Amino acid sequence: MNGATMDNEPILKVDKLKTSFKTERGKVTAVDGVSFDLLKGEILGIVGESGCGKSATAQSILRLYDEKQAIHEGEIWFEGKELLSLRPPEMDKVRGNDISMIFQDPLSSLNPVFTIGNQIAEAILIHKSISKREAYARVLELLRLTGIPAPEKRINEYPHELSGGMRQRVMIAMALACESKIMIADEPTTALDVTIQAQIMSMIVELNQKLDMGVILITHDLGVVAEVCTRVVVMYLGQVVEEADVENLFTRPLHPYTQGLMKSIPQLDCDRSKPLLVIEGTVPSLHQIPEGCRFATRCPFADDLCRSKMPPLEQYAPGQRARCWHAETISKKGEAIRAWT
Amino acid sequence: MPGHETATHTLLEVKGVKKYFPVRGALGTTVQEVKAVNDVSFQLKRGETFGIVGESGCGKSTLGRTILRLTEPTAGQAIFEGTDVFSMDPTALQTLRQDMQMVFQDPYSSLNPRKRIGAILEEPLNIHNIGTPRERTEKVLKILNTVGLQTDHYYRYPHEFSGGQRQRIGIARALMMDPKLIVCDEPVSALDVSIQSQIINLLKKLQRELRLTYLFIAHDISVVRYISDRVGVMYLGQMVEQAPTDAMFANPRHPYTHALLSSVPEPKLHAKRERIVLRGELPSPLNPPSGCVFHTRCPMAKPECKKMVPVNKELSAGHFVSCHLY
Amino acid sequence: MTISSESIDLHAVKSALKKEQNKILWRQIMTNGSLFVGFVIIAFLILVALFGPLLMKHDPNTMDVLKRFAAPSADHWFGTDNLGRDVLARVIYGTRISMGIGVAVAIIASMSGLIVGIYSSYYKWLDHLLMRLSDGIMAFPGLLLALALMAALGGQASNVVIAVSIVATPYIARVVRSEALALKEQTFVEATRALGASDSRIIWQHIAPNTLSSLIVQATFIFAEAIIVEAALSFLGAGIPPPAPSWGNILSDGKTYIYKAWWMTFFPGMTITLAIIGLNLFGDGLRDLLDPHVSKAKK
Numbered sequence: 001m002n003g004a005t006m007d008n009e010p011i012l013k014v015d016k017l018k019t020s021f022k023t024e025r026g027k028v029t030a031v032d033g034v035s036f037d038l039l040k041g042e043i044l045g046i047v048g049e050s051g052c053g054k055s056a057t058a059q060s061i062l063r064l065y066d067e068k069q070a071i072h073e074g075e076i077w078f079e080g081k082e083l084l085s086l087r088p089p090e091m092d093k094v095r096g097n098d099i100s101m102i103f104q105d106p107l108s109s110l111n112p113v114f115t116i117g118n119q120i121a122e123a124i125l126i127h128k129s130i131s132k133r134e135a136y137a138r139v140l141e142l143l144r145l146t147g148i149p150a151p152e153k154r155i156n157e158y159p160h161e162l163s164g165g166m167r168q169r170v171m172i173a174m175a176l177a178c179e180s181k182i183m184i185a186d187e188p189t190t191a192l193d194v195t196i197q198a199q200i201m202s203m204i205v206e207l208n209q210k211l212d213m214g215v216i217l218i219t220h221d222l223g224v225v226a227e228v229c230t231r232v233v234v235m236y237l238g239q240v241v242e243e244a245d246v247e248n249l250f251t252r253p254l255h256p257y258t259q260g261l262m263k264s265i266p267q268l269d270c271d272r273s274k275p276l277l278v279i280e281g282t283v284p285s286l287h288q289i290p291e292g293c294r295f296a297t298r299c300p301f302a303d304d305l306c307r308s309k310m311p312p313l314e315q316y317a318p319g320q321r322a323r324c325w326h327a328e329t330i331s332k333k334g335e336a337i338r339a340w341t
Numbered sequence: 342m343p344g345h346e347t348a349t350h351t352l353l354e355v356k357g358v359k360k361y362f363p364v365r366g367a368l369g370t371t372v373q374e375v376k377a378v379n380d381v382s383f384q385l386k387r388g389e390t391f392g393i394v395g396e397s398g399c400g401k402s403t404l405g406r407t408i409l410r411l412t413e414p415t416a417g418q419a420i421f422e423g424t425d426v427f428s429m430d431p432t433a434l435q436t437l438r439q440d441m442q443m444v445f446q447d448p449y450s451s452l453n454p455r456k457r458i459g460a461i462l463e464e465p466l467n468i469h470n471i472g473t474p475r476e477r478t479e480k481v482l483k484i485l486n487t488v489g490l491q492t493d494h495y496y497r498y499p500h501e502f503s504g505g506q507r508q509r510i511g512i513a514r515a516l517m518m519d520p521k522l523i524v525c526d527e528p529v530s531a532l533d534v535s536i537q538s539q540i541i542n543l544l545k546k547l548q549r550e551l552r553l554t555y556l557f558i559a560h561d562i563s564v565v566r567y568i569s570d571r572v573g574v575m576y577l578g579q580m581v582e583q584a585p586t587d588a589m590f591a592n593p594r595h596p597y598t599h600a601l602l603s604s605v606p607e608p609k610l611h612a613k614r615e616r617i618v619l620r621g622e623l624p625s626p627l628n629p630p631s632g633c634v635f636h637t638r639c640p641m642a643k644p645e646c647k648k649m650v651p652v653n654k655e656l657s658a659g660h661f662v663s664c665h666l667y
Numbered sequence: 668m669t670i671s672s673e674s675i676d677l678h679a680v681k682s683a684l685k686k687e688q689n690k691i692l693w694r695q696i697m698t699n700g701s702l703f704v705g706f707v708i709i710a711f712l713i714l715v716a717l718f719g720p721l722l723m724k725h726d727p728n729t730m731d732v733l734k735r736f737a738a739p740s741a742d743h744w745f746g747t748d749n750l751g752r753d754v755l756a757r758v759i760y761g762t763r764i765s766m767g768i769g770v771a772v773a774i775i776a777s778m779s780g781l782i783v784g785i786y787s788s789y790y791k792w793l794d795h796l797l798m799r800l801s802d803g804i805m806a807f808p809g810l811l812l813a814l815a816l817m818a819a820l821g822g823q824a825s826n827v828v829i830a831v832s833i834v835a836t837p838y839i840a841r842v843v844r845s846e847a848l849a850l851k852e853q854t855f856v857e858a859t860r861a862l863g864a865s866d867s868r869i870i871w872q873h874i875a876p877n878t879l880s881s882l883i884v885q886a887t888f889i890f891a892e893a894i895i896v897e898a899a900l901s902f903l904g905a906g907i908p909p910p911a912p913s914w915g916n917i918l919s920d921g922k923t924y925i926y927k928a929w930w931m932t933f934f935p936g937m938t939i940t941l942a943i944i945g946l947n948l949f950g951d952g953l954r955d956l957l958d959p960h961v962s963k964a965k966k
Contacts, residue, residue: 049533163622164397193396194562195619198604202616220534223606250610264538265608266567268590275545276538276567282503283533411861438863451854455876465862493680514858 010037011078011214012061012099012182018073019053019060028286030056032238033074035313038182043208043215045229045246047222047261051283052235054218058184061216062095078182097127100175104187106167110159116170117155123177142173147203165196169203176207182214183207189224201228222265226250231319234258237283237294240313244320254322254331256299293325301326352522352554353385353408358417360400360407364627375626377403379578379634380417382653385522390548390555392569392586394562394601398623399575401558402446405524408556409441410434421522439469442515446527448507452499458485458510459495465517480517488513488543505536512543516551524556529564541568562605566590571659574598577634578626584660594662596639633665641666695956702952708945716763725753727760727912736928746930748920754930757912758938764913765894766942768828772893773886775832780839781882785875787840788847789866798844801837809834813896817905824907831896835889842885846878880957887950891943898939914939 019031031053038044046054059065061076063083076083083094103109111119120142121135128135136155143151146169159167168188175183185204189197205228208215217229225232225246232249234242234257242255253259263277281298284290292309296302305325313323316331324330358381366372378400385391393401407414410426419426421441429437445451452461462481466472472480482492488509499507508528515523525544529537545568547553559565565572566586573583574597582595593599600617619638624630630637636646643665651663696702725743731751739746745754783801787794804812816830850856851874859869894914900906901915902922909916914935921931 049535165622194560194606195396195600195604198606198616199618201606221606222534222608226608226610227606247610250608261535262608264535266538266541266563267609268563268566268602268605268607270567272567272586275542278538278542279535280539282505282536406857409861411857435863438861443858443861445854445858447854451858453855453859453873453877464859464864468863468865468868493684496681496684511858514862518862 008039011040012038012216013077014057014061014074015077016074017057017060017076019056019065020071020073021065021069022071023287025287029289030238030286031060034235034238034240035074036233036240036243038214038216039231041208041212041214042230043205043217043228045225045232046216046218046235047220047225047232048235049220049283051237051286053238054235055186057235058101058186058216058218061184062099062101063091064101093127096123096175096180097178098180099182099184100178100180101184101186102168102171102175102188104190106164106171106191107159109171110167112159115156115158116162120170120174120177123174127178138177139173142176143170145176145207146170146173147199148173163196164192165200168192168196168200172200172203172207176211176213179211180213182216184216184218186218187220188217190219190221197224204228222262234261237289238286239294239323240321241295241323242321243313244317248317248320252317252320252331254316254320254327255295255324256301256330257295259330260298293323301330350387351384352387352422353556354418354420355384355408356382356418356420358382358404358407358419359415360403360412361415373627376578376629377626378407379629381575381578381580382417383573383580383583385554385556387521387554388548388552389570390557390568392557392559392565392572393575393580394559394565394572395575396560396601396623398577398626400578400626401575402526404575405443405526405556405558409443409524411443436469439465439518440521441524442518442520442522443524443526444508444511444515444528447531448504448511449531451511452507454499457496457498461499461510462514462517465514469518471518481513484513484516487516487547489539503536504532505539508532508540509543512540512547516547519551520553522554522556524558526558527560528557530559530561537564544568562602574601577624577629579634579663581635581664582660582662585658588657588660594656594660594667595635595664596641596666597635600640633663699952699956701948702956705945705947705949705952708941709949712762712766712942712945715759716766719759719762723756723759725756727752727756728910729753736924738928739930745934746928748917748928748931749924754917754934757917758914758935761912761914761917761935762938764824764907764911765897765915765939768824768831768897768913769890769893769942769946771828772831772835773890775828776835776839776889777882777886779832779836780885781843781875781878783836783840784843785847785870785878788844788851789870789874794844797840801840804833805837809892810896810899813900814903814905817900822905822908824911827897827900827906830900831893834896835892839882839885839889842881843878846881847874850874850877880954884950884954884957887946887953891946891950894939894942894946 015035017031017034018029020027020029034053034057036044046057048054060072061083072084074084078094078099083091086094110116117136117139120139121132124135124138139155140151143154148154148166148169162170189200192200201224204215207213219225229246231245232243233240234255236257242253242258249258253262260277260279264279266276279298284294284297290297291307293302293306293311296306299306311323311325313321315321316327358378360378361374361376363371364373364375381404383391393404395401403412406412408419408426414427417427421437426437459478459481462484463477466477466480471477481495485492485494490506490509490513502510528544529540532540541564544555548555557565557568569586571583572586572589573580574595575581576597582589582593582598589598590602593602600619603615603617617640621638624637632648633646633651636642639646646665651665653661653663654667655661656667729752731747733751734747735749735751737743737747743753743755745758748754748757783797787797812834813830816833817826820826820830856869856873859873897906897913898915898918901913902919904919906915907913917935918932921928925932
């Protein structure tokens with residue numbers, strides 16, 4: 001198992017988080033009652049496709065949304081503090097310091113007119129009152145930690161002079177600047193080549209183990225999840241539909257959406273003559289959320305119960321929860337295999 | 342394998358294609374050249390799918406565009422059914438466009454936002470004066486159906502559709518003139534995972550039903566493996582290895598192919614293979630390394646790799662490699 | 668399915684869809700404050716320009732020497748000027764002249780700006796040539812250039828239109844050119860080339876229509892500018908020759924008598940202000956209306 005330690009207390013507890021936005025077409029709830037814990041030292045994956053609310057969840061944890069546009073409900077507990085009710089100056093102390101974040105596109109996340117040394121130093125100096133010289137020494141240390149070669153030279157370079165992989169390392173260096181306890185990585189390697197992705201992901205794992213830093217990894221790539229995550233939360237249209245540790249998720253996925261996702265991805269050893277599994281239909285719009293189970297419109301197992309009542313997130317196996325009326329029967333009777341092929 | 346008669350007829354032969362982009366200096370003279378495609382050759386047989394993989398900067402997209410002459414080639418030949426596309430005059434090229442089409446990566450910018458779908462799809466027929474107006478509309482409706490869309494979509498605008506549907510429209514547009522060859526440039530990369538399989542299955546179905554030939558360019562190796570009969574691996578403008586799919590994946594010969602395949606994260610447990618980490622960074626295509634372009638990062642590099650360009654050798658049936666190890 | 672039933676199906680579909688799309692458009696227009704107010708103002712002015720003269724009691728050029736410098740009253744709503752002419756009548760006739768010039772300039776500058784902008788964006792060599800020319804024109808302050816042109820061409824309404832159009836064209840050309848340059852890189856342009864489309868087809872059927880939203884917005888601002896420039900030219904005596912009651916001329920007449928007869932400058936000034944405000948509001952509202960419609964394309 002990657003990086004799990006002895007004590008299993010959560011360092012972050014998200015409790016029934018709801019984030020809504022006011023749009024010209026009405027109120028849209030991007031995150032609808034999401035709850036999960038991040039245990040000490042683990043790498044938690046949040047998987048889902050566009051519109052599922054995974055990025056919105058991450059941004060809500062750090063309260064990155066303009067509070068006039070976004071309405072938050074629920075609670076987020078970190079080190080005895082409830083983050084959603086902190087006053088802005090207190091929240092500022094948490095952001096980048098205790099909890100940091102790296103984003104998908106490193107080029108637009110870095111300021112093009114400042115050197116990377118400058119930007120990383122800024123990340124440090126915002127939170128720690130140390131001298132500039134000490135800050136720059138720390139910058140060099142961080143650059144080495146994230147595997148950037150010739151850091152003395154790089155420290156004076158600008159973002160556009162670096163490759164995509166290097167920029168992402170710089171972002172990670174900034175995230176580590178204050179020895180955060182939690183790092184939220186929002187699709188950190190989606191924009192990178194697969195060989196660079198491999199390097200970045202292995203660095204994240206290494207940092208998780210070395211620094212005992214909790215990681216929330218947001219991605220749509222199940223391959224990355226399988227390699228790196230300890231536990232996984234699967235989201236669909238603003239809700240958590242399955243939560244399990246990585247072993248169980250891949251050996252016995254309970255929710256039809258998870259099963260469908262796994263079976264529709266061509267794998268390196270799949271039978272090339274068989275058509276890929278298809279999840280019919282498309283993700284409904286957040287403006288027109290269907291009645292009952294949100295996945296019912298595309299689920300081959302859906303019946304009237306599914307279409308009229310929303311299933312709760314129930315525990316069907318140790319450490320594994322799913323939001324499906326038929327989770328038990330589907331997996332037990334192997335109906336999964338029959339209906340899906 | 343998809344059931345069809347043995348496709349032995351070579352539809353497209355690409356020979357020594359080069360595409361260099363000039364970098365202009367202060368006075369407008371060419372100061373440097375970006376060698377995006379640097380001597381690529383391969384053959385494409387009727388009815389098959391040739392997949393091209395590689396990472397950013399390898400030149401695969403440029404190769405696709407050059408073959409279709411969407412950008413003028415610097416050197417080489419692309420012989421389509423006996424005629425060299427690169428030396429055709431504009432009129433002949435225009436007619437040839439009916440046989441060679443492209444599906445683009447970005448479903449959001451590949452359709453004119455101000456035109457209705459019907460107009461977008463009828464356009465190729467208008468350009469080439471095919472059929473009467475009624476026949477054109479008929480054909481559009483038929484093809485809409487073929488790609489899984491509905492009649493009433495004819496009057497809608499692109500922004501009313503999802504990414505997957507727009508990609509279907511893009512595919513429909515490519516099909517309008519009954520082409521023989523379709524170059525698919527990252528057709529599913531911009532789509533959600535659960536939609537990708539829909540489009541991939543559609544492409545496969547269309548290939549069977551309409552006897553299409555695909556040049557499938559993508560960076561997602563699993564997808565390329567799934568849909569291709571043969572695969573070519575590109576690095577810094579060159580095709581370092583090409584082979585029938587099963588042979589390539591069972592027995593990759595080129596060190597870069599090895600490294601590439603070992604980096605793919607697999608959605609299954611305990612799939613940790615020995616991961617080959619490449620040292621160094623991707624060299625700039627302005628100044629590709631001497632000798633073998635891969636030698637600066639190759640774990641198996643020998644002194645001769647820096648000095649001599651490797652010869653393209655056929656190691657077994659249809660399996661070509663450019664590497665000094667062989 | 669037979670051909671005829673297909674076409675019947677399509678027609679029903681088409682009208683249903685058109686209704687739906689029109690409904691959405693209508694709602695967007697109705698909720699757009701600036702657009703609505705701007706439109707009302709402009710519509711009002713256009714109506715005045717078209718029908719005002721018919722309803723007029725007084726003639727704009729009739730001089731009633733006994734009633735010179737009369738303050739606004741029931742008989743002369745806007746008072747009379749230094750020659751006893753009814754200011755209201757003059758302003759109303761002036762609306763016709765000034766708005767007419769504004770429209771003419773907006774249309775002509777739009778057409779020439781569109782052609783210059785689009786071809787500049789598509790052919791590099793033309794770009795160098797045309798943009799240097801535009802830079803040259805824009806280097807002069809608009810009013811000075813218009814003055815110089817009027818001096819060269821002679822004082823006539825048509826020459827005012829020509830002069831101001833020349834001054835305004837480069838601004839529209841710029842806007843169109845930058846839109847077109849961005850559009851040229853869009854995938855659908857490349858896709859259309861892959862279909863075998865000719866350059867002119869791509870330029871006129873694909874790129875140009877997509878620049879229209881920016882173009883129209885710019886055109887409304889040019890309309891406003893044209894009114895101001897015409898007023899300034901006439902004020903300086905270089906525009907439409909008196910006694911034609913263009914707004915600028917009325918202002919010009921009134922400038923010597925500001926303390927004696929404030930209404931001679933006040934009313935034409937207010938009318939000009941109203942027209943400019945109306946046009947600017949309309950342009951802003953239009954820009955809001957057209958932009959999200961197109962950018963709604965993104966998920």
